[in-house]
Amino acid sequence: MSILDFAKGNQKFQNVKFKENEQKYLRLVKEGQHPKALFIGCSDSRVLPESIVAAKPGDLFIVRNIGNFVPPYKPDNDFHSTASAIEYAVSVLNVEHIIVCGHSHCGACAALYQDLEDKPELIHTKKWLELGQKAKEVALVADGGTPQTTEKVSILFQLENLMTYPEVKRRVESNNLLIHGWYYTLESGKIEYYDDEKSRFMPLNEEDVCK
Numbered sequence: 001m002s003i004l005d006f007a008k009g010n011q012k013f014q015n016v017k018f019k020e021n022e023q024k025y026l027r028l029v030k031e032g033q034h035p036k037a038l039f040i041g042c043s044d045s046r047v048l049p050e051s052i053v054a055a056k057p058g059d060l061f062i063v064r065n066i067g068n069f070v071p072p073y074k075p076d077n078d079f080h081s082t083a084s085a086i087e088y089a090v091s092v093l094n095v096e097h098i099i100v101c102g103h104s105h106c107g108a109c110a111a112l113y114q115d116l117e118d119k120p121e122l123i124h125t126k127k128w129l130e131l132g133q134k135a136k137e138v139a140l141v142a143d144g145g146t147p148q149t150t151e152k153v154s155i156l157f158q159l160e161n162l163m164t165y166p167e168v169k170r171r172v173e174s175n176n177l178l179i180h181g182w183y184y185t186l187e188s189g190k191i192e193y194y195d196d197e198k199s200r201f202m203p204l205n206e207e208d209v210c211k
């Protein structure tokens with residue numbers, strides 16, 4: 001895809017998809033957005049949040065970053081993009097669900113096993129990847145650190161970090177918010193969810209979502 005293709009794509013979008021759903025788009029402008037879920041996903045170009053769950057405009061509030069990491073709550077004077085999205089989704093939009101969605105072939109999880117020491121051009125990435133270190137340590141012990149184990153264990157640590165946000169914790173404990181750990185497989189398009197009772201990832205079926 002070149003930039004010209006993107007321009008053509010927007011023309012096509014305006015003429016077809018936008019036209020088909022014009023009333024819905026205009027209603028969302030008039031009434032504002034009321035998404036039910038915050039989706040925390042990876043920036044990976046192969047993982048398209050709306051596409052993999054067939055979501056429509058207004059359905060998902062999305063934050064994507066390298067590795068679908070959730071930094072722990074840290075109320076200082078720095079810039080916290082992901083934390084700000086969580087805060088807004090929970091306290092302003094009152095989302096009922098937060099989904100942390102990892103995926104197979106995640107470059108961020110692979111990079112946990114690479115040495116970025118001599119790469120000053122990746123200074124922010126190196127720091128950011130610290131959020132996956134605990135997952136790497138657990139995965140190394142579990143099975144020598146395979147990609148899938150690292151990716152899946154990381155999701156659980158990110159859910160743990162999510163609970164360090166006081167408002168998230170409060171709403172989860174009062175049953176006003178549910179948090180979900182999902183794993184998307186690039187090769188099949190399938191999503192698995194983490195089942196707390198079984199302590200493992202299971203295929204995501206309709207009946208499981210209501211739990």
Ligand SMILES: [Zn+2]
Pocket residue numbers: 042043044066067068103105106107108109
């Ligand atoms: Zn990724």
